[in-house]
Amino acid sequence: MNAQETRHPVHVVTVAGPPSSGKTSVILRAIQTRENQGASCGVVKFDCLNSLDTARYQEQGIPVLAGVAGNICPDHYFVTNVESCLDWAVQSHLDLLVIESAGLCNRCSPHLKESLAVCVLDCLSGIDTPLKVGPMLKLADMVILTKGDMISQAEREVYRYRVRKVNPKAEVRFVNGISGQGCHRLFESWMDSEPVLTLQGARLRFTMPTAVCSYCLGETRVGKERQIGIVKTLGT
């Protein structure tokens, strides 16, 4: 029997954003609004150093899978494992799979062309943040702004404008990860996304870094003679 035929499609959402921007809170709140709809939801959390947030999902009875990249580039780690994340979701009979990816270096974007791409930014993090985070914002379908309840209306409007300048196409929403305001509508829009059967052959929205120098292989010493591979200098 062809395994493909028996698989059921899953709504896949990639959620990216700087550390402490409120990704986990927003995802938790959004999934908590599902009760009436009976959808089964799970989360895969990609982290660089440790995964403290998985307990928060477990406490809420949300199936969670943690991946700690450790020494490996977190983006490479993400893309080499994303297919098996979907397999896990299918085996767990999930309707919605949220892939949360934290603390990337801002150069990359963990977003796939085949699934809904969400970027979470924190309004308290400074007016230039939208210009600093790069492709994870630029290539997102939806931008969620958190902590907007702590700043002025004028600053919210400027923040929104700045986000739109970087990404004119994305839907921009203010969501409160503490009170849950806006999370119901957010969850609805995630469930409206086109579900996917497989991520085999899926494409990244942005290329991964060309990190092939000696430091990628574990070199720790400073010095020209230690630098092998693709090296870029500051040009001073």
Added chain:
Amino acid sequence: MQITSLTIQGGLDKSGNAELEAVTVQSGDICCLVGPTGSGKSRLLGDIEWLAQEDTPSRRTVLLNGEKPGRGAREGLQGKWVAQISQNMNFVLDMLALDFLEMHAESQGIVDAKEGAHKVIDCANELCGEPFDAQTPLTFLSGGQSRALMIADTAIFGKSPVVLIDEIENAGVDKLAALKLFSDAQKIVFLASHDPLLILLSTFRVVIRNGGMSQVIRTSEAEKQFLVELQAMDARQMELRRKLRAGIPIV
């Protein structure tokens, strides 16, 4: 879409009983929400902000111009159609007042940003009576100055037809002038307040009990007579405050 009226179709209170059938607020009206802390004023403001369509715990429905907004309209309006001012909000940006206002004006598509920015600062200074300079950093503003600047900015630069205000009393701001600014700008204003002066300055008040809208009371002419007294008290308090702060003996 020009929004000239907003209707809240009643849902259920915290015990599951039906609340008032409907409350409609027109452009230029000030609707005050009254009730003890925890009665559900902020939740009602939340329902308005999210254009609730029987999809919040209160099961309320919000109509614009008497009609249900379609899903497209709801998504399109999101985050843009309501301006909010609350006691918890602060300016957090490390910028000078003038520079920030120019940036805000630009983001709102206002042609002469500099002129507009000065207009907002002048207006804020009239509201708070404790003038600040255009070159003051935003984060240096006092509570009263910040609140006055938020009000002036929202009234002059704000494009949203609806303004939600959650508790702005005790900030040393000229309340009458502030509300007049919004109603002159033809905004639909919702105001959650415990301040008798603000309550009587409103067009009408909705009494919130146990999470539900339980009563609508239009401010009568007889009630407005109390305004004279309250305004005199307010002015007296502002005057004493000014003197005490300036080191002028009051006796």
